[in-house]
Amino acid sequence: IKCPELSAPEQGSLHCPDTHGEFIVGSICHFSCNKGLKLEGANHVECTASGRWTAPPPACKVDTASALVPVVQCPPLIAPMQGTMSCQHHLRNFGLNTTCHFGCKAGFTLMGDRALRCRPSRQWTAVAPTCRAVRCSKLPITEPIVMNCSNPWGNFSYGSTCSFHCPEGQLLSGSERTACQENGQWSTTMPTCQAGPLTIQETLTYVGGAAACTTGLVTGSILLALLRRRCRQK
Secondary structure, three states, rough: EEEEOOOOOEEEEEOOOOOOOOOOOOOOOEEEOOOOEEEEOOOOEEEEEOOOOOOOOEEEEHHHHOOOOOOOOOOOOOOOOOOEEEEEEEEEEEEEOOOEEEEEEOOEEOOOOOOEEEOOOOOEOOOOOEEEEOEOOOOOOOOEEEEEOOOOOOOOOOOEEEEEEEOOEEEEOOEEEEEEEEOOOOOOOOOOOOOOOOOOHHHHHHHHHHHHHHHHHHHHHHHHHHHHHHHHHH
């Protein structure tokens, strides 16, 4: 006695480990469905002595229970510039309840929340943070000192370096260079310009002038003495 021939359900498979021959009495067949589908009906049937299966062949349908649960995934995040990011993923990358922690490198301050979580709305709990360079106090420019600065991360911020020099004839008192440090302090104090020593040309001019003045006084004194003597003789 044989039962009607079986076929695999659409979007599914059929497995019959038949030891007595195809679809004879006592044959048992198992059914299964592809991923994402649910089997409606018996997952296995047996051929009876009446030539009938114990149940009608099942069918594969969409699993409505799983279809009602949407896949939640938030937009991917990246570490901020000059910063770090560490995430604990749930179910999938940047999925529901994924939590990401942020930090900044030395010399930079975190602007925003340190931790973000992926919500059911597919949005993070806050905007992704950024890292901003630590700022130092603005350097005052007092004449006649001349200052030149390099600012890779913003004016008078961490990494900024400033150099100083004085006009010709004046000396720089203090350091000729300073840098904005990670603690928000300058590495050196602001220098000043002071009058320098006379140059060789200035010294010669001064000495020559003094000598000329001295010679003139001596010559004038001698002439005055001679005139007085001439008057007395008359």
